[in-house]
Amino acid sequence: MSQSSKIVFSGIQPTGKLHLGRYFGAVENWKKLQTEYDCIYCIVDYHAMTMPYDPVKLRENVWNLAIDLIACGIETKNLFIQSMVPEHTELCWILNCMCSYGELSRMTQFKDKTQQLKEKDKDDFVSSALFVYPVLQAADILIYKTNYVPVGKDQEQHLELSRNIATRFNKVCGKEYFPLPECLFTETPKVMSTADPLRKMSASAGDKHFIDVFAPVDNIRKQIRSAVTDTGETKSGEMSPGVANLYALLAACNSPRYAELNSLYTSGTLQYSQLKDAVADAIIDLVTPLQKRKTELLADKKAIKDEIKQSAAHIRERARKTVNEVRQLTGIA
Numbered sequence: 101m102s103q104s105s106k107i108v109f110s111g112i113q114p115t116g117k118l119h120l121g122r123y124f125g126a127v128e129n130w131k132k133l134q135t136e137y138d139c140i141y142c143i144v145d146y147h148a149m150t151m152p153y154d155p156v157k158l159r160e161n162v163w164n165l166a167i168d169l170i171a172c173g174i175e176t177k178n179l180f181i182q183s184m185v186p187e188h189t190e191l192c193w194i195l196n197c198m199c200s201y202g203e204l205s206r207m208t209q210f211k212d213k214t215q216q217l218k219e220k221d222k223d224d225f226v227s228s229a230l231f232v233y234p235v236l237q238a239a240d241i242l243i244y245k246t247n248y249v250p251v252g253k254d255q256e257q258h259l260e261l262s263r264n265i266a267t268r269f270n271k272v273c274g275k276e277y278f279p280l281p282e283c284l285f286t287e288t289p290k291v292m293s294t295a296d297p298l299r300k301m302s303a304s305a306g307d308k309h310f311i312d313v314f315a316p317v318d319n320i321r322k323q324i325r326s327a328v329t330d331t332g333e334t335k336s337g338e339m340s341p342g343v344a345n346l347y348a349l350l351a352a353c354n355s356p357r358y359a360e361l362n363s364l365y366t367s368g369t370l371q372y373s374q375l376k377d378a379v380a381d382a383i384i385d386l387v388t389p390l391q392k393r394k395t396e397l398l399a400d401k402k403a404i405k406d407e408i409k410q411s412a413a414h415i416r417e418r419a420r421k422t423v424n425e426v427r428q429l430t431g432i433a
């Protein structure tokens with residue numbers, strides 16, 4: 101941590117594999133922020149329970165993600181699992197009293213997820229936890245008196261709600277208690293599915309639509325080799341989405357060959373196989389040290405679990421302090 105004592109907080113859902121879209125879109129940025137801010141990163145298992153889920157898989161996903169994040173360079177002391185700090189849910193209840201039904205009804209993520217459930221599930225069970233999901237998110241953020249929240253644009257509405265809740269809390273208590281958290285939108289590389297370059301790389305769309313950071317490197321090479329290039333629908337003179345995505349991956353990996361391959365494209369002498377080989381090499385260079393680190397971590401799984409529990413205990417101290425103050429301010433106990 102350097103000059104700044106500003107607090108950064110973010111949360112990540114323990115769903116699916118850690119793929120390159122999540123790596124470039126969030127994790128790499130989280131890693132960089134650690135050198136400048138007081139960072140707290142949380143695996144939000146309580147949030148993952150708001151949609152239908154499998155308890156055995158949940159636990160597995162949580163620990164896998166924790167190890168993956170550490171292998172990617174997130175410092176263990178900055179990482180914890182939400183349910184290890186039950187003060188989040190206590191604060192959530194109090195904040196529920198400061199958030200209106202109307203506000204929550206306007207959340208687009210709630211509407212989208214409700215729609216998804218209707219399409220998928222015969223009995224379309226929508227939990228009330230899904231409805232108050234953004235209040236738990238506000239509690240996650242406010243409990244550490246967070247200044248900045250690195251998130252994607254899709255979370256902007258939730259952040260605005262967190263600010264409204266904080267403002268209402270401050271008003272009720274007659275004190276500027278919670279700082280108003282702001283989104284930190286950092287330019288991050290956007291990568292698309294190599295099987296369908298018109299859709300975002302995502303785990304929910306199926307195996308061929310994402311590249312797992314921890315997949316065997318031969319599989320990664322195969323996946324890049326079979327990437328869609330020309331779809332036949334591109335106007336002449338325009339780079340097709342598939343080729344553009346391969347260049348985006350090359351740039352995201354900081355490949356030293358980017359300029360050279362780009363000039364081959366401009367001069368019309370590029371062979372796609374050359375580009376694909378370069379992209380596969382660049383990704384493999386990027387993931388190899390992360391994979392090595394993961395193997396080392398897995399060699400003593402108990403040690404790493406203990407370390408995370410320890411960091412959660414430290415972080416819990418900070419949360420407890422806030423909740424004690426909040427109890428005072430709100431007339432509880």
Ligand code: TRP
Pocket residue numbers: 109110111112113144147236237240241249250251255
């Ligand atoms: N809702 C966030 C997402 O879906 C995850 C999240 C939970 C979060 N709590 C948070 C993000 C607090 C930032 C801050 O990505």
